[in-house]
Amino acid sequence: MYYLWFIISILLFFITGNAVLKLIDHKYRYHNTIERVVISYFLGVGIVALIQLYAMCCRIPLTKTNILLLLLPFFIVQAYFCVTKKNIVFKSKSISHRIGQIGLHGKEAVLTVYLVLLCLIMLFACLSFPIYSYDARAVWSFKAKIIFYQHSVFNDDFLDQYRFHPNTAYPLLMPLCQSFIYNILGSVDEYLVKILFALFYISLVLFIYHTQRDFFSLGRLHSLIFTAVSVSVPFLFVIFSGSVPSAYIDFPFACFYTFTVVYLLKYLREHNLVHIIIAALSAAFCIFIKNEGGVLFLISLAIFIGEKKVAKGFIIYLLLPIALTLPWFWLRAKFPVIYDSNPLHFLTFTNVMQGFPRFGLVMKLTLREMFLNLRSWGLLWVIIFFSVALSFKKDCYSHINRREYYLCVIPFFYYFIVVTFIYMFFAPLKVPTEIEFSGTSFERLRSHTLFLLMLFISLQISAFFRKKETAD
Amino acid sequence: MNKYIRVIIIFLIAAQLVMSSYYIGKWSYSMLRSYLVYRNTPRVERIFTTAREEYDCSLAIMKYLPQDANILWIPAVSHMVNYYIYPRKIYHIKDFREDETIEIDKDFLSSRKIGYVLFDYGKLFSISDIQIIDSGSKVIITRR
Numbered sequence: 242m243y244y245l246w247f248i249i250s251i252l253l254f255f256i257t258g259n260a261v262l263k264l265i266d267h268k269y270r271y272h273n274t275i276e277r278v279v280i281s282y283f284l285g286v287g288i289v290a291l292i293q294l295y296a297m298c299c300r301i302p303l304t305k306t307n308i309l310l311l312l313l314p315f316f317i318v319q320a321y322f323c324v325t326k327k328n329i330v331f332k333s334k335s336i337s338h339r340i341g342q343i344g345l346h347g348k349e350a351v352l353t354v355y356l357v358l359l360c361l362i363m364l365f366a367c368l369s370f371p372i373y374s375y376d377a378r379a380v381w382s383f384k385a386k387i388i389f390y391q392h393s394v395f396n397d398d399f400l401d402q403y404r405f406h407p408n409t410a411y412p413l414l415m416p417l418c419q420s421f422i423y424n425i426l427g428s429v430d431e432y433l434v435k436i437l438f439a440l441f442y443i444s445l446v447l448f449i450y451h452t453q454r455d456f457f458s459l460g461r462l463h464s465l466i467f468t469a470v471s472v473s474v475p476f477l478f479v480i481f482s483g484s485v486p487s488a489y490i491d492f493p494f495a496c497f498y499t500f501t502v503v504y505l506l507k508y509l510r511e512h513n514l515v516h517i518i519i520a521a522l523s524a525a526f527c528i529f530i531k532n533e534g535g536v537l538f539l540i541s542l543a544i545f546i547g548e549k550k551v552a553k554g555f556i557i558y559l560l561l562p563i564a565l566t567l568p569w570f571w572l573r574a575k576f577p578v579i580y581d582s583n584p585l586h587f588l589t590f591t592n593v594m595q596g597f598p599r600f601g602l603v604m605k606l607t608l609r610e611m612f613l614n615l616r617s618w619g620l621l622w623v624i625i626f627f628s629v630a631l632s633f634k635k636d637c638y639s640h641i642n643r644r645e646y647y648l649c650v651i652p653f654f655y656y657f658i659v660v661t662f663i664y665m666f667f668a669p670l671k672v673p674t675e676i677e678f679s680g681t682s683f684e685r686l687r688s689h690t691l692f693l694l695m696l697f698i699s700l701q702i703s704a705f706f707r708k709k710e711t712a713d
Numbered sequence: 714m715n716k717y718i719r720v721i722i723i724f725l726i727a728a729q730l731v732m733s734s735y736y737i738g739k740w741s742y743s744m745l746r747s748y749l750v751y752r753n754t755p756r757v758e759r760i761f762t763t764a765r766e767e768y769d770c771s772l773a774i775m776k777y778l779p780q781d782a783n784i785l786w787i788p789a790v791s792h793m794v795n796y797y798i799y800p801r802k803i804y805h806i807k808d809f810r811e812d813e814t815i816e817i818d819k820d821f822l823s824s825r826k827i828g829y830v831l832f833d834y835g836k837l838f839s840i841s842d843i844q845i846i847d848s849g850s851k852v853i854i855t856r857r
Contacts (some may be wrong), residue, residue, distance in 0.1 A: 355734075362741050369748045379792030383799070390800045403804040403825070407792050470729055475736035619732035624725045631718065702722055705715075 243426065247433050250425035251440070253312060254418075258285025258583055260318040261522075266515045275451045279407040279444045279521065283500050286437070287494075287526035288315075290417040291565060294529070296337065297569045302392035305424045352465040355449075355465040358445045361475055366478065367439040371431035377488035385419035386429055394479055394572065402577045410576045412569065414530040415490050419680050437487065441493045442485050446472050448496075452503050452696060459703050467699035470624075473693055476684045483685030491685035494531040499692045502648045505541060508554055509644055517554040521561035528566045533689060538562060544644055588666060596666035603664045607657075610683050617684055628698040631705060649697035652690040660686050771797035773837070782828045784837075787815050787854070803831070814855040816848070830854065 258281035291309050292405045293303055301307055372382045383406070387398040394413070398404050419434050426433070449471050453464035477485050477492070487494050504520035507513070524541070527534030611622040629650065660682065753844075771794045774784070783802045794801055804825050806815050821827075823842065830838045846853040 330835040361739070362737065366741075366744060369744075370751070375793075383792070383796045386796065386799050397825075398802070401804075401825075402801065403806065403821075406795070453737050466726060466730075470726060470733075473730065473733040474739060475740070476731050479740040615732060616736055619736070620725055620729045624722075626731060627725065629723070705722075706719065 246425050246427070247422070247430075247436075251436060253421075253425070254285035254289055255281045256285070256319045257312055257315040258282055259289050260315040260322075261285075261288055262519075263322050264318060265518050273451070273455065275447050276455070279448045279451070282440060282444050283497065283521060283526070284519070284542055286418055287414065287522060287529070288343050289421055289495070290414040290529065291525070292565075293417045293421065294413065294572070295568055296571075297393050297395070298572060300393070300395070303388060303420065303424060304392055305427065308421065308424055349462055349465055352462075352469055355469055356446055356465070356472070356672045359469075360439075360446060362441045363442045364436075367435040368432055370435075370486065372435065372488045374487035374489065375483045376482065380411060381416055381490055382419060382431070382434075382488065383407075384411075384413060384416035385423065385434075388413075388416060389423040389429060394576075399576055404406040410573050412529050412531055412534070414526060415493060423695075435488055438485050438492060439487055441496050442472070442477070445496050445499070448500065448503075449692060449696065453699055456503065456507060457696075457700050457703070459699065463699070463706075465705055467695065467702075468623075471695035471699075473477045473618055474617075474621055474691070476688070479616065483682075483688065489685055490531055491688055494527065494534065495689050495692055497527045497530060498534070498537055498652075498689060499696070500695055501527055502541065503696070505544065505558070506644055506648065508558075509544065509548060509551065510568070512550060512554070514554065514557070517557050518561070522565070524558065525562035525565040528562055529569055536687075540652055540655060543649060544647055599665050600661075603661055607661065607683075625694060625698065628701055632701055645697055645700065648689075649693045653694050654688055656686055731753055752837050770831075774798045774801065777837075778829060781826075784829045784831050785822070785825075785854075786826045814853050816851050816853050819847075819850055819852050822852070852856045 255278070259277070261284050262277065262280050276677060289312070293308065296303060296307065297312055298464060301311075325574045372378055387396070387406075388394060398406055399409055415437070418437055422434050422437070423429050446468060450464050450468040453467060454461065459467075483489050483491055501520050501523040504516045504523060508516040513541065524534075524538050528538055542555075542559065545551055545558075611618065632646070632650075663682075767854075770791070774782075774794070775798055778784075780801065780802060783804065785802045785806060787806050791803075802825075804821075804827065806817060821844075828840055830840060830843050834839065844855045846855070
């Protein structure tokens with residue numbers, strides 16, 4: 242019975258997400274099966290968390306019964322579409338028909354088996370150990386535990402400064418999803434709750450492949466190769482803090498950000514409002530999952546400058562995330578700011594003056610981390626820099642749209658600058674060491690924009706090869 | 714020129730895939746080994762963190778204190794222990810004086826229903842075993 246409830250809790254994410262997708266896109270014209278499953282999961286996770294947030298703001302205790310009642314409208318929508326046979330996601334015939342049509346051979350079959358193997362390893366890594374890394378327990382999962390036991394955030398665990406709850410005001414999307422599973426199970430389960438992270442990984446594998454095939458119109462072999470390169474970066478598996486099994490929030494955040502930007506690009510190309518609504522919802526989840534989400538949301542807004550016939554899309558993309566996350570900012574204002582790692586707190590004149598001489602050291606550590614830490618990155622940074630340099634080559638850059646360049650490369654450089662500044666000015670009490678540098682924030686902060694960058698590189702290298710073939 | 718770039722790209726991507734597979738394979742093997750060890754180890758012995766003291770302290774609290782016991786922790790800070798022992802609550806006081814005393818509001822202990830005071834890892838005192846000196850609106854807590 243316990244495992245049955247666990248399966249139900251996971252299915253609830255998909256059902257909620259699929260119901261929302263169905264409400265946004267009545268005709269299901271623009272999404273194929275893989276895309277719908279991935280969207281259902283991403284939207285489901287975000288919507289389930291937002292609904293719980295709104296319930297908390299209305300002082301409704303987050304008990305199992307209340308949560309199920311709150312999700313009831315989504316079941317009804319899903320049931321309606323199942324009864325009227327308008328639902329395609331759960332039509333087994335459609336999926337099996339597609340699988341039969343795939344017909345993989347040679348290298349494609351090998352790469353597919355490789356990707357399936359990676360997903361299985363990740364699934365095992367997530368489910369075989371409990372939550373073990375530092376921030377995952379002390380920050381994120383602790384919040385989930387509190388919400389599960391107290392059914393709310395309005396208690397002294399969040400509001401009493403003597404409870405010394407680290408980073409109290411951090412966004413609650415993932416803790417709410419974790420506590421959702423605990424509520425459905427009826428107890429805290431540090432093992433099963435990590436399925437959320439494994440499902441994010443599997444969804445990202447499918448999403449990266451699908452985006453290359455469907456949106457960028459790249460070949461199957463090329464898409465499989467770049468999907469494999471993107472999702473087999475060793476640090477996603479092996480690093481203690483920041484890998485997918487470590488249950489840090491950075492990986493789900495990276496997934497949501499990649500998702501947001503791809504749908505934003507789809508909208509700008511096709512001017513289909515369904516895409517901008519999905520992008521706006523995902524942007525709201527970015528804001529509600531990590532503080533950096535707000536900054537990346539603001540950066541992405543600039544993409545509308547110079548675009549024509551996008552007024553409606555711009556208004557939706559600007560207002561929907563703000564409207565959806567306003568209750569969060571209202572709630573957050575109530576939390577005491579204690580032991581909060583607000584970097585601006587350290588931005589004083591003395592710290593800035595002390596920080597400048599560190600530039601050389603930080604650069605040295607950055608470059609060493611990127612190019613010599615093969616255990617975390619392999620040769621990925623060599624590929625990335627080679628590819629970015631290639632994009633400046635005249636006959637190659639012409640294939641890349643300015644939007645893709647802006648949304649994929651600018652956020653990457655933003656992180657590059659931000660991390661450098663953090664280590665120079667915002668950590669005044671201790672000079673960064675190699676261990677701190679690689680073991681804490683480097684990998685996980687870089688991962689936020691990594692998958693997007695890999696999509697950009699895939700597109701660019703494909704353009705380069707195509708150009709070469711045409712010339713031949 | 715483009716021909717060389719093409720060769721370099723193919724080489725880099727192939728090398729990246731081989732390197733990633735090697736590290737993931739190596740990690741998977743060690744993960745499987747630790748899983749087999751972990752599966753056959755009693756929960757008390759399962760240490761994931763390098764902060765052994767924190768973990769031991771959590772286990773001691775979980776083992777010996779009642780479910781509803783709230784704790785005042787002076788002066789250590791441990792988010793790990795917070796996580797493990799929840800829903801038992803720890804209230805942290807940082808302002809520890811050199812004479813090993815702490816001055817807090819008078820109603821602090823009663824309003825938070827504190828039953829135990831933890832002066833350091835493993836040095837846990839029942840509230841009835843510690844010295845509380847009344848000084849006006851504040852009380853001073855010290856070890857006997």
